[in-house]
Amino acid sequence: MKLKSLILAASMAAMASGAFAAAHGGKVKVGMITTLSGGGAGLGIDVRDGFMLALKMAGADNVEVVIEDDQRKPDIAVQLSDRMIQSDKVDVLTGIIWSNLAMAVVPAATAQGKFYLSPNAGPSALAGKGCSPLYFNVAWQNDNLHEAAGAYANDAGFGKTFILAPNYPAGKDALTGFKRFYKGELAGELFTKLGQKDYASEIAQIRASGADSVFFFLPGGMGIAFLKQYKGSGVDLPLVGPAFSFDQGILQAVGDAALGVKNTSQWNKDIDNPANQAFVEGFQAEYGRLPSLYASQGFDTANLLLSAMEKADITDAAAFQAALEAAEFDSVRGDFAFASNHHPIQDIYVREVIKEGDVFTNKIIGTALEDYSNAYVDECKM
Amino acid sequence: MPMSMSARCSTDRPGGCKPPGQLGRRFLMSLVLLMEQALNGLQFGIMLFLMAAGLTLIFGVMGLINLAHGSLYMVGAFAAAAVAGWSGSFLLALVASLAAAALAGTLIELLVIRRLYDRGHLDQVLATFALILIFSESTRWVFGSFPLYLQVPAALAGPITLPGGIQYPVYRLLIIAVGLAVAAGLFLLISRTRIGIRIRAGENDREMIAALGVDISRLYTLVFALGAALAGLAGALVGAIQSVQVGMGEPVLILALVVIVIGGIGSIKGALVGALLVGLTDTLGGFLLPVLFGAFLEPSAAASVGSALASMLIYILMAGVLIFRPTGLYGAGT
Known part of the structure; x- marks a missing residue:
């Protein structure tokens, strides 16, 4: 009996300390839903590789990434996002390539209080009337x-x-x-x-x-x-x-x-700034091929997230949103800022x-x- | 006459007022355009025939629905791209596409398909659908996720001017020629050779020709390999002007199924006629419908409505044919 309650207490303590670490250690869990098989897989693979490269180059050990393949199917993307939110307990979602999948996932995810950082799809519905404080597009608006x-x-x-x-x-x-x-x-x-x-x-x-x-x-x-x-x-x-x-x-x-x-x-490998040079060299060294537009978007998305994590804790949604809005990271595109609807202001x-x-x-x-x-x-x- | 001309000018849209000489030239231009579109439809139909011929043979002789036929098309294209990249020879690439697809066809017939002849169509669909997934993912595993490079050989690149002033790509003419040659070869094979007799007998009565001592399982493997090789050839020929990538076979498979339903299942002649009908309907419909709607809608809406309707056209055609001939144009009947 005593032993049992001791174990219970210990496990409670462990859980509590775990929760403590999650809340105050600044750890963020990212759910990446992207296309890794089928016809459009090349795009998702590039976004994923760019994103992971940014984490590696920054030496970020406080970001945990769960990656799943949506097979370019809206229904699968929705299932994945439900699972990531409910059982994986992710804080941030990202990764979707296609606008129709984004429309199926993003409104539901932001309604459940999750941040969504889009590395690609930027449908007009999410830029205009359907915009959300928790939705950020790091690539472009579709138009x-x-x-x-x-x-x-x-x-x-x-x-x-x-x-x-x-x-x-x-x-x-x-x-x-x-x-x-x-x-x-x-x-x-x-x-x-x-x-x-x-x-x-x-x-x-x-x-x-x-x-x-x-x-x-x-x-x-x-x-x-x-x-x-x-x-x-x-x-x-x-x-x-x-x-x-x-x-x-x-x-x-x-x-x-x-x-x-x-x-x-909005990007090319010859844009002359230190962040871009480091990205292009790092990408080639890591994966043995030239980076693409999509890889650059994945890379910027990860760096945006890291910049916000330095300034605010993910548990404080308002502060984290403000930190994302500030967009204080070195974009491979050079100058980068968010417009009031959370889409980039940039040169094309x-x-x-x-x-x-x-x-x-x-x-x-x-x-x-x-x-x-x-x-x-x-x-x-x- | 001058009166009517000026009336035309005032009612026409801005920029639409043309002197009569130019009107005549415009008519000639649209005639040339129409001829060119007819050639495009013919070429598209011939390509579909290469796919549909194998599909209809396999269905006709073995009673098997092979959804993985599109994967064999993909195998042909990837083999051609790999060999062309390695050797630089397009001819060698075509040979490789035939060989690779025939080999892949033989392998899946021996390992998987053979077990499905006695099963229901549902089992066949399920198993061959699984084959699509296996082919797609193993192709990605071997060749990567990015599209491969396969180019028309330099000697065949570029257009040629046909009588009547039509500029037409040489390579597309070549596809038409190869397709017609294959069609002729198949007709001869089916109607004049011993194998052809066996294939026709197999379509009519499977048990009987087995009882007569024909090695039916070898015949099946042969027919399957032949169908696969044709699909592979189509993949290589078309891959050179389109894109060689995973999943390229499935859209073509759907069209090929439409073709054999229209032509009548099991009939090579039906496949040819059906393929040409589908090719011409799709191309000319896609071209003419937006023009037609343009007569009374604004351009942007006409383009949208016209192309939406055009993409349904072949299915409407199929429904129409089935109403009047439930077994297809050259179907065996019941």
Whole structure:
């Protein structure tokens, strides 16, 4: 009896001291839900690798990361987030690549009082009316890179651009974003099927439209297919698009067909600041490949979290939110701040695809938008 | 005449007022565009035929629904990309795609599929779906998560000008030619050779040809390997102009299933006709419907509604065919 109660007391004490450590030792448990299998796995792997690299480089031993694969399925992402919140007891969620998955997970997670730091997806619904004090986007609002492409099209003197994107919410946002800044006339506007791999029909229409340039948003394999077929078609109008079709992970698969194409991005490996140099070198040393846009976003997300942990304890949500809002970390992008709706204010660059030795990569050739935030700031009331 | 011209100018949208000479040229342009789209539809259909031929043969002869057919397409593309990267020869890459897919097909037939012939379709679907997952993850394990590089050989890159002023990529013409050659070869194989006789007999009455002393399990393995090789070839041919990545086979598999349902299950002729119908409907529908809606909707809405409807078009076609011919165009009937 005595022994039993002694054990009970001891275990109670152990639990209490455990709780004590969790509350005051500044330890944070992060739940990362990202895509590690299936078609879009390359993006999730890069986000994960960038995030983990930042923790390793900072020598952070007070962050515990639980990583799970969402298989790019909203229902699985929701299950994972429920499990992470309820049984793993994470403090912060992050990792989601796709906007439809983010829409399924983020509102529920923030409603349960968890912070969500988005390393990629930035749907307009979460930037405007659906914004939350606990939701931070470290990458961009979905429209941003397309808006920058529209601004670039004006600078480049394009007057008759043909625009195309897949027929799904992010595709519609892309064309809306482009048109928000583009001042010229449209030679044509097309929505393709999501996941479409054959663009012969679209390219024939571009050829016949009398356009002087083409804007396209076709992420992943769709972009590879489009670029290869565009090159083979003999149509040689200038192309412009967001960075997603020209990222490190897919450029090698596109090959020569991407050379010289202009694309818009908030990051590139040649941005000249110490944080970026350390990131690019560290990433190559750790993983043996060049970092991508997504890796840079994962890296910044982890560093943002670490900067907030230095200033506030996660148990004090208001203080932690203020620490995140301050965004006092060395972003690989250079200047970085949050707008009032918790989306970045940043420069968006124009890049050109080049070949360095045997490797296809990008080089910054100009700035499309300076210190730009997003179109939804005023709609967000928090 | 001048009166009507000026009336046209005032009602037209800005920039739409054209002198008559230019109108004529525009008509010619759209005719060229339409021809080009028809060629695109033909090429798409031929590619679908390569996939559907194997699928329909396997279903027709063994009564097996093989969902892993798309994985064999992927195996062909990855083998081609690997060999092209290593040797630099596209021809060698095509040979490798045929060999790798046929080998993979033979292996899964011997190890897995063979046990499924006597089972119900539900078991077959379940097992071949498992094969999709196994193929996808092991491909990622071997080749990594990032898409591979496979390019059209330099000699075939770029467009050629066809009679009528149509600029068309040489490589796509090659796909059409290869597809037609394969179709002709298959017809000869099925109608003129001993193997073909056995395949046809197998479709009609499995027990009977086994009783007549034909080694049915060897015939099954052969048919399966042949179907797999065709899928692999399609994967390699198409991989060079699209992207070689994990999961590339499943969207094509769905279209191939639509094709064999339209054409009639088990019929090579049906697969060819069905594939061409689907290819042309999909391409021309995707092109013409937004134009059609553009006549009375604003461009952005027309593009959205038109392409939404266009993506349903082949399923509407399938439903239409099934209403009038429940067993498909060339189906054996009941």
